[in-house]
Amino acid sequence: MSLPATLENPLVRFFDYMIRERGLSRHTESNYRQQLQACAEFLVRSEVTHWQDVDSAWVRQIASQAKRDKLKPGSIALRLSALRSFFDFMVRDGAMGANPAKGVAAPKQGRTLPKNLDVDEIDQLLSVNDDDPLSIRDRAMMELMYGAGLRLSELIGLNLRDVAVRKGDIRVIGKGDKERVVPFTGKAQEWLVNWLKVRNQLLKGPEEALFISKLGNRISPRSVQKRMAEWGQKQAVSSHINPHKLRHSFATHMLESSGDLRAVQELLGHADLSTTQVYTHLDFQHLAKVYDAAHPRARKRKGE
Structure with missing residues (x-):
């Protein structure tokens, strides 16, 4: 027109x-x-x-x-x-006295969540067994992100003193400089030990960061994103891999297995429970089972 x-x-x-x-x-x-x-x-x-x-x-x-x-x-x-x-x-430009669009709010947009990986895809991604220091570091980072539900900023911000390997917990500084302690065990613990054994091979001088680049300094967010995407391709995982997807998968799998929304909230470091409710998604069948098992008025009588 x-x-x-x-x-x-x-x-x-x-x-x-x-x-x-x-x-x-x-x-x-x-x-x-x-x-x-x-x-x-x-x-x-x-x-x-x-x-x-x-x-x-x-x-x-x-x-x-x-x-x-x-x-x-x-x-x-x-x-x-x-x-x-x-x-x-x-x-x-002086053509109008006021902006008529200033007070008009846009419609609320639903929060778009990444599709989480299922357990088989996680296993496929994390079956990295290369023995070079960078590959060991990458697996340790991925195991820790999935094993502890860390944000990318939290992962790269970790220092050596923040990790109690034998005890199996990490001191994390989250959003708003809020501190929390999160547990990690199993494969995350095992591969962090593996990484600490070879970390010195990449050191060029004093560095307090837990995860370092091949240049010997604290690894950058972009490098972590790039390396995880590359591992997704190498391991032939069907969906694109990024750090947030590992955190989201952690939250989803934890909530589906435990049904404990408050505990998952604490692990993720969410200030508001509603954030956890949006961030994680239980399928309706699971919710229905929890409801039928827990609600007094929903339980079926014997013989019905």
């Missing part, structure tokens, strides 16, 4: 400004053009031909129409974000 000059020309000036002065990427520009074109076409169909006539009610109508067009919440949020940026430009 061709737009009247009163709608088209301000858009041309906006993109010229954003590209030349703000360094807008071509990808973002393409997305914003698509969203603002859709907004302008809606206004034309509604017989609005000047951006200055758009108030917050019109912005809400634009969002409502996007919802009727079955756009996902993320796409509606992007449309509103493009409108806010455009109207900010119009205010800055």
